[in-house]
Amino acid sequence: ASPSAGPAELGFVEAVPSWRLRSEQFPSKVGGRPAWLSAAGLPGPPELACPLCGRPMAFLLQVYAPLPGRADAFHRCLFLFCCRTPPCCCGLRVFRNQLPRRNDFYSYEPPSEDPPSETGESVHLQLKSGAHLCRVCGCSGPKRCSRCHKAHYCSKEHQSLDWRLGHKQACAQTDNLDSTVPDHNFLFPEFEIVIETEDEIMPEAVERDDESEIIGTMGEAHEEELESMAKHESREDRIFQKFKTKISPEPEQILRYGRGVAPLWISGENIPQEKDIPDCPCGAKRLFEFQFLDIIY
Structure with missing residues (x-):
């Protein structure tokens, strides 16, 4: 297609409260864990492996980009992942996640601008559909800890990383797993992208x-x-x-x-x-x- 003559939309990073970056707010953001729209069509570990070195790629950013006139893409996000494992740091992949306005996960009306009544900054590692996410990267987590059966992972690499950084000690404390996820130093710093x-x-x-x-x-x-x-x-x-x-x-x-x-x-x-x-x-x-x-x- 020929390039459009219209101006581009520019994105700038801005620090905001973490609740603003959750899936139900339909954010554009950089870093942290991906704010998936739904479980349908999520990329699995093979798709998220670096095509060059084979290691799990890290979430870099997502852009909320609905398509006007497309009922099936009323909510639409593009997700960019990259390899950050030296000396590779070269692999890149983009994925799309979309939903119609009327769906099983979000209100038909726009999200509230007010902060939720809940307190604390717990990590959300389970989607409304019931799908579990990796404790390290926030991507689809088909593997789970054989000891507690509560912690989910995308790969053996991330399960081993989480085990070394605290899950070995916290494994028995399953009631608080989602709010005690350590900093694995795998994610990029998280910011909102304002347009x-x-x-x-x-x-x-x-x-x-x-x-x-x-x-x-x-x-x-x-x-x-x-x-x-x-x-x-x-x-x-x-x-x-x-x-x-x-x-x-x-x-x-x-x-x-x-x-x-x-x-x-x-x-x-x-x-x-x-x-x-x-x-x-x-x-x-x-x-x-x-x-x-x-x-x-």
Whole structure:
């Protein structure tokens, strides 16, 4: 599909109370455990294993992205997982979870803006459908502790990790398992992703400002030298300069969302061609929807 001319939606991280990041609030968020919509269609351990090293991948972020006009996708989330096991740290996978507005798990009406009456910050490791989640990563947990039969895990790796970090001692205290989950140092820090529409900025004006700044810093540079530098500017330089120009008004953005917008490339390497992107199983062409920016200066 051709890229849309509309502006992208930008995502920024913000610290909020943990109840705001639960499934019933339909959050967009980064880090922590995934806030699944339902048990239907959850990826299992084989799908969540890094395609390169085979280790369990970690939840990175999710984007609440319903589709207007699609009754079956009134509630829709996209989940991004990544490998964070050195020296690999390369595998990436995206999953989708969606529901109609009238379903067995959530109210037909929008969620309340008021905090729940309950107190405490217990970890929710069982979905309303009854499906159990891994105590370490919050993904589907088909395995369970053979001793207490209460703690669930996605893999032997995470069961072993939880055993070493406290479950060995807490195994007999099954009444309090969900509220005593230790920090396994496997999850990313958790924040809400707040969304704002990107301001329409004329790239030409920004580029002129950048050029003026460069000329000012060069001081005594001759015009001929500047022209020579411009001629030798590589395609990589131009792509990276376009990236910097585009994000400079909002440098703290970590997400760019927009179905059909053009991706913002940071490099000319490994840009896929249309033939490199497989069609959907239904036969339709795939559409670009969002990109995550891990920006470090």
